[in-house]
Amino acid sequence: MKIGIYGYGNIGKGVECACRQNKDIELIGIFTRRDKSTVKPIFDTKVYSASEVKDFKDKIDVLVVCGGSATELPTMTVDLARDFNVIDTFDTHANILEHFNNVDKVTKESNHIAMISCGWDPGMFSLNRLYASAILPEGKDYTFWGRGISQGHSDAIRRIEGVVDAKQYTVPIDAAVAKVKNGEMPELSVREKHKRECYVVVADGADKEKIEKEIKTMPHYFDEYDTEVNFISMEEFRKDHMGMPHAGFVSRTGFTGKDKEHKHTVTYSLSLDSNPEFTASVVVAFARALCKEKARGTTGCLTTLDIRPRDLVTEDYNELLKHMM
Amino acid sequence: MKIGIYGYGNIGKGVECACRQNKDIELIGIFTRRDKSTVKPIFDTKVYSASEVKDFKDKIDVLVVCGGSATELPTMTVDLARDFNVIDTFDTHANILEHFNNVDKVTKESNHIAMISCGWDPGMFSLNRLYASAILPEGKDYTFWGRGISQGHSDAIRRIEGVVDAKQYTVPIDAAVAKVKNGEMPELSVREKHKRECYVVVADGADKEKIEKEIKTMPHYFDEYDTEVNFISMEEFRKDHMGMPHAGFVSRTGFTGKDKEHKHTVTYSLSLDSNPEFTASVVVAFARALCKEKARGTTGCLTTLDIRPRDLVTEDYNELLKHMM
Numbered sequence: 001m002k003i004g005i006y007g008y009g010n011i012g013k014g015v016e017c018a019c020r021q022n023k024d025i026e027l028i029g030i031f032t033r034r035d036k037s038t039v040k041p042i043f044d045t046k047v048y049s050a051s052e053v054k055d056f057k058d059k060i061d062v063l064v065v066c067g068g069s070a071t072e073l074p075t076m077t078v079d080l081a082r083d084f085n086v087i088d089t090f091d092t093h094a095n096i097l098e099h100f101n102n103v104d105k106v107t108k109e110s111n112h113i114a115m116i117s118c119g120w121d122p123g124m125f126s127l128n129r130l131y132a133s134a135i136l137p138e139g140k141d142y143t144f145w146g147r148g149i150s151q152g153h154s155d156a157i158r159r160i161e162g163v164v165d166a167k168q169y170t171v172p173i174d175a176a177v178a179k180v181k182n183g184e185m186p187e188l189s190v191r192e193k194h195k196r197e198c199y200v201v202v203a204d205g206a207d208k209e210k211i212e213k214e215i216k217t218m219p220h221y222f223d224e225y226d227t228e229v230n231f232i233s234m235e236e237f238r239k240d241h242m243g244m245p246h247a248g249f250v251s252r253t254g255f256t257g258k259d260k261e262h263k264h265t266v267t268y269s270l271s272l273d274s275n276p277e278f279t280a281s282v283v284v285a286f287a288r289a290l291c292k293e294k295a296r297g298t299t300g301c302l303t304t305l306d307i308r309p310r311d312l313v314t315e316d317y318n319e320l321l322k323h324m325m
Numbered sequence: 326m327k328i329g330i331y332g333y334g335n336i337g338k339g340v341e342c343a344c345r346q347n348k349d350i351e352l353i354g355i356f357t358r359r360d361k362s363t364v365k366p367i368f369d370t371k372v373y374s375a376s377e378v379k380d381f382k383d384k385i386d387v388l389v390v391c392g393g394s395a396t397e398l399p400t401m402t403v404d405l406a407r408d409f410n411v412i413d414t415f416d417t418h419a420n421i422l423e424h425f426n427n428v429d430k431v432t433k434e435s436n437h438i439a440m441i442s443c444g445w446d447p448g449m450f451s452l453n454r455l456y457a458s459a460i461l462p463e464g465k466d467y468t469f470w471g472r473g474i475s476q477g478h479s480d481a482i483r484r485i486e487g488v489v490d491a492k493q494y495t496v497p498i499d500a501a502v503a504k505v506k507n508g509e510m511p512e513l514s515v516r517e518k519h520k521r522e523c524y525v526v527v528a529d530g531a532d533k534e535k536i537e538k539e540i541k542t543m544p545h546y547f548d549e550y551d552t553e554v555n556f557i558s559m560e561e562f563r564k565d566h567m568g569m570p571h572a573g574f575v576s577r578t579g580f581t582g583k584d585k586e587h588k589h590t591v592t593y594s595l596s597l598d599s600n601p602e603f604t605a606s607v608v609v610a611f612a613r614a615l616c617k618e619k620a621r622g623t624t625g626c627l628t629t630l631d632i633r634p635r636d637l638v639t640e641d642y643n644e645l646l647k648h649m650m
Contacts, residue, residue, distance in 0.1 A: 017582055021462050042583050097646045122650040124456070127634055128593075129649045131449065134610040134637035135603070137346050183596060256606055257342055258367050262598035264606075268453075269594075271508060273587035278460070281581055281589075285459040305645055309452055310630040312459035320630055321422045324454045325447040 001291050003284070004056060006031045006080060007066035008039055008047075010244065011089060014280025015064050016042050022284060024314050028060050057083050061294075062287040064088075064280075074099055077116065081106045085294055087115045087287050089279055091122055104301035113294040114301045118286045119279040120270060121145070125250045127304050128268035132252035136264060139254025142180045144193060146170040148246025148275060156221045157198055160214050162206030164234070167241045169197040172248075183253045183265040196227040201237045246275035285312045326616050328609070329381060331356045331405060332391035333364055333372075335569065336414060339605025340389050341367050347609060349639050353385050382408050386619075387612040389413075389605075398441075399424055406431045406439050410619055412612050414444045414604055421447065421628075429626035438619040439626045443611045444604040445595060446470070450575045452629050453593035457577035461589060464579025467505045471495040471519060473571025473600060481546045482523055485539050487531030489559065492566040494522040497573075508578045508590040521552040526562045571600035610637045 001024055005012045008030050019027040020043065029046040031053045032039045039047045048056075053063070063084040067073045069092045077088045081103055090099050096117050107114045117123065121143070129141055146169065153168035176193050179186040198215055202208060212229045216222055232240075249269035256262050272278045286304060289311035293302065310320060326349055330337045333355050344352040345368065354371040356378045357364045364372045373381075378388070388409040392398045394417045402413045406428055415424050421442050432439045442448065446468070454466055471494065478493035501518050504511040523540060527533060537554045541547055557565075574594035581587050597603045611629060614636035618627065635645060 014581070021581070093650065096650045097643060100646055117650055124460075126650040127456075130634050130638060130645065131452075133649070134613075134634075135449075135606045256339070256346070256602040257599060262602050264598060264603050265596045266449075267592075267594045269592045271590045271592075273589060274582060277581040277587050278589050281460045288459075303646070303650060305635045305642075305649070306633055308631055308633055309455050309459075313455060317630075318422060320455065321425055321628070324458070324630070325418060325421045325442055325451040325628060 001288060002026050002028050002059060002061045003287060004028045004031060004053070004060040004063045004084075005045075005066060006050065006053060006063050006076075007072075008032045008034075008041075009066055010276035011280050011283075012064075012066040013042055014274070014277040015066065015284060016045055017277060018281045018284040021281075022288070022314075024288070025284065028056060031056075053080070054083055060084060061291050062087055064283055064287065073116075074102070077114070078102050078106050081112055081114050082110045083112075085113045085290060087118055087283055087290060089119045089123075089283060090116045091119060093122060096122065100301050100303070108300045111299050113290055113299050115286055115290050115303060115307075116301060117303055118283045120272075120282060121248065121250075123279075123282055123286075123304050124270070125248070125268070128250045128266075129252070130305055132250070132254070132266045132268075136252055136254025136256070136266070138260065139252050140185050142188075142251045143248070144172040144177060144180070144251075145248040146172050146194065146246070148248070148272070149244060153196065153198075153221055156218060157200060157215055160211055162202050162211055164201040164203055165237055166198060166200045167237070169199075171195050171197055180251050180253075181265070181267060183263050185253050190224045191226060194225060196222055196225045198227065198229045199237060199241050200229060200231050201234050202231060243273070244275045245273055246278075247271045288312060288314070326613060327351050327353050327384060327386045328612060329353045329356060329378070329385040329388045329409075330370075330391060331375065331378060331388050331401075332397075333357045333359075333366075334391055335601035336605050336608075337389070337391040338367055339599070339602040340391065340609060341370055342602060343606045343609040346606075347613070347639075349613070350609065353381060378405070379408055385409060386616050387412055389608055389612060399427070402439070402441065403427050403431050406437055407435045408437075410438045410615060412440045412443055412608055412615060414448075414608060415441045416444060416447055418447060425626050425628070433625045436624050438615055438624050440611055440615050440628060440632075441626060442628055443608045445597075445607060446573065446575075448604075448607055448611075448629050449595070450573070450593070453575045453591075454577070455630055457575070457579070457591045457593075461577055461579025461581070461591070463585065464577050465510050467513075467576045468573070469497040469502060469505070469518060469576075470573040471497050471571070473573070473597070474569060478521065478523075478546055481543060482525060482540055485536055487527050487536055489526040489528055490562055491523060491525045492562070494524075496520050496522055505576050505578075506590070506592060508588050510578050515549045516551060519550060521547055521550045523552065523554045524562060524566050525554060525556050526559050527556060568598070569600045570598055571603075572596045613637060613639070 033050045065088040157166035251267040253265045289307045292311045358375045390413040398415045482491035576592040578590045614632045617636045
């Protein structure tokens with residue numbers, strides 16, 4: 001299976017690493033929108049300019065489109081889907097249907113296959129929400145994220161005057177998590193589920209009190225949460241806050257029985273040292289499945305919800321029956 | 326979707342309940358091998374003799390075959406697959422491939438579709454082992470069961486002379502679970518993973534010391550485990566040990582990154598008030614997907630690993646993209 005990486009940020013680097021862990025995958029190259037001479041790959045992967053990608057039209061089975069969900073992927077995935085089978089990590093939940101329809105239209109016209117919104121949420125968490133609700137049609141779902149960095153919230157803090165750099169950790173609240181995992185099915189407000197921890201480096205002479213107030217009252221991002229603001233030095237920031245760990249879980253509690261007298265709780269949880277590398281590893285597995293679907297003649301846009309699990313791996317089906325079942 | 330239940334034990338009763346939670350399902354009837362006048366369904370389901378089942382050849386979309394894995398399902402599922410689309414909960418892991426091949430052959434000849442080994446282990450646990458190994462090809466898997474009743478171990482105790490009744494709980498050992506959930510990837514012996522708790526009612530004058538020794542030294546069943554034997558009265562047994570709770574989890578820890586420097590742990594866990602009702606609920610969701618596969622012309626034997634997740638639910642795909650992704 002021949003893979004290309006379009007866009008070489010954290011996810012792109014993760015895909016580069018993941019390709020080496022899968023022997024059936026050949027990584028054709030990285031396509032960058034920057035000056036290609038400035039891009040240093042992790043391994044000996046070839047680097048091309050994004051403008052050269054069309055020369056690889058028939059040399060790549062799946063192009064992994066690594067861009068931002070806010071402004072890049074909505075057009076980038078659609079454009080590339082005219083010439084390639086593509087997969088992306090579009091994660092703006094509210095706009096998934098719209099993005100799906102756009103990509104579906106183009107891929108059906110161009111006779112390609114695509115997958116959008118691959119990763120862990122959306123992606124593996126979506127799958128687990130679906131499985132649990134299929135098994136327990138009467139029940140209640142919960143999703144918790146963290147402890148981990150929210151890119152969007154960190155960016156929002158960095159836009160405040162006087163802030164040099166910042167990281168925001170989304171932190172699930174222990175008491176709420178315990179109730180959910182225990183199957184108590186609590187009603188939880190936004191504030192009761194997660195809190196927000198901010199680590200902020202400010203310019204010399206900046207008004208910390210004003211910055212802290214501005215963070216804590218920022219609409220949508222922070223105002224509905226209990227937010228902790230920690231001002232730290234650049235040294236401390238570089239030492240303790242450059243990693244990209246994340247975590248989270250989805251849980252469903254539902255009922256069965258004659259009088260719904262029996263309760264069941266299903267939980268899928270992740271603990272990740274590197275959010276982008278795990279996301280990229282999910283993408284690479286689903287890219288494999290996408291190739292198999294394409295070989296069957298499938299075109300159009302898919303999601304993780306469409307994929308036969310057996311297509312995600314290279315093992316022979318008899319091996320799966322012997323060792324996975 | 327028209328469902329039939331063949332065999333009316335705990336799983337059959339669970340299927341009867343689960344059908345009522347799914348509006349697209351019509352339960353045609355229960356087929357029993359006992360005198361049908363002695364079978365009292367939970368709801369107003371019609372009860373037929375097993376010998377009448379062939380009259381329903383074209384009136385049932387999927388027949389749920391509820392029998393024991395040791396002696397019944399290997400022939401029962403194969404026989405019924407000549408006339409019906411079937412689904413079973415065959416759970417003898419070592420013989421899944423053989424049972425699969427037998428059912429696959431018959432269903433391909435008879436132009437039917439089948440699913441074997443549906444439930445949670447095998448079933449949902451198998452799926453989660455597969456997903457996690459696809460995402461993290463380099464890693465280590467763990468499966469823990471319990472606290473919950475093992476039917477096979479309870480039966481083994483009941484065969485001992487002087488035992489009136491018995492229940493055996495498989496109990497995961499906290500220290501091992503903590504290490505696994507923490508991503509420590511421990512090497513664990515059989516004894517370090519699970520212990521066995523037995524609740525035994527004996528006949529008047531029975532030799533408890535001899536019974537206890539016989540349990541603890543029983544090859545395969547108990548000799549490799551730390552086993553606790555509790556002799557209790559029939560009253561206590563009836564009060565505390567008639568439920569069928571179970572639990573368990575599968576967990577995989579694996580590595581990604583340039584030098585495999587990042588560790589990730591994926592865990593899928595279940596906590597069940599009623600093992601057979603949860604198993605039956607899984608079966609009913611996969612029976613729905615089986616109908617959809619049959620409508621596409623698929624024949625032969627499948628497992629949970631073959632099913633597109635979206636086929637498990639009734640919701641329109643756009644709804645899934647809006648609310649599940």
